[in-house]
Amino acid sequence: MFCDIGNTYFHFYHKGCMWKEKPKNLSKKEGEIFYISVNPEYEKKLLTLHSSCIDLAPFFTLDTGYIGLGIDRIAVCEAIQEGVIVDAGSAITIDVMQGGMHLGGYILPGIASFIEMYGKISPALKVMPDLSVEFDLLPQNTKEALGYGILKSIIGMIKEVSGGKKIYFCGGDGKFFSKFFDDSVYDDTLIFKGMQKAYENYQCAYGKNR
Structure with a gap:
């Protein structure tokens, strides 16, 4: 298990x-x-x-020069040889894999974190954003403006770093964001696929077959 x-x-x-x-x-x-x-x-x-x-942390073998990469990010990156991995939760992590090597990545606030942050800026921004906004139209009210700002910030950054690579989404908001990208996959088992590789390394290290 x-x-x-x-x-x-x-x-x-x-x-x-x-x-x-x-x-x-x-x-x-x-x-x-x-x-x-x-x-x-x-x-x-x-x-x-x-x-x-x-x-299983000691049994991951991800090839990366990133200092301080969290074990959850290591696990999802182990599952993918080539592509961009977006783990969309309370924070959104974006990592780039090429030929089995982790090239690097960055971190953005998640949707809930954006909403909380806006509420701290001003009471007037303490409203639920409209996340169904159309990007080809300028917002016409505060809810639309907040939703536009949140989505454009996140989606724009993902598009910029992906450079045409396949994008793999996971995390609580991963399915929602995947619909904005044509060449994308939502896989909520990604972290467990990475853990499976570490588990196989554990088996090799200790000669166990379970």
Whole structure:
């Protein structure tokens, strides 16, 4: 069983089934759990509940010169040899892979973060943006203006860095953004595909066949 420990949920994958659990509702599982984590507090909770947990972080072999690349980004990049990977959650990470090598990437605020940021600028901007705006028309009200600004900022940056490469979307808002790009794929199992490669490296290292 694989577990991706994020900042909001525990994401699990086992035999083709995928689900998530809130930290307060985390239940005990049977068998070994192979995990990655970006949240030390939640990681401790998993280790308290389960005696047989193995951190896959040391078994990733991504070729990259990026300093401080998060384990979640490493995992999704391991799954793709060629293309642009966009993980659209509370933050949006964009990473470029070429010939199995990670060329680099950058980070943008996610939709929810943009909305929160606007609300802090002025009470007049504390409204829900219209995310169905047409890009060929200038906004005519505050909701449209906010939605236009959010989407143009994110989509424009992705288009600029993609340079015609295939784009792979994952994360909570990944499906929404994928519809703006013709040559794109939405794959919510991408991180687990990367974890599978690390798991295979673990098996080779310890001579285990499970």
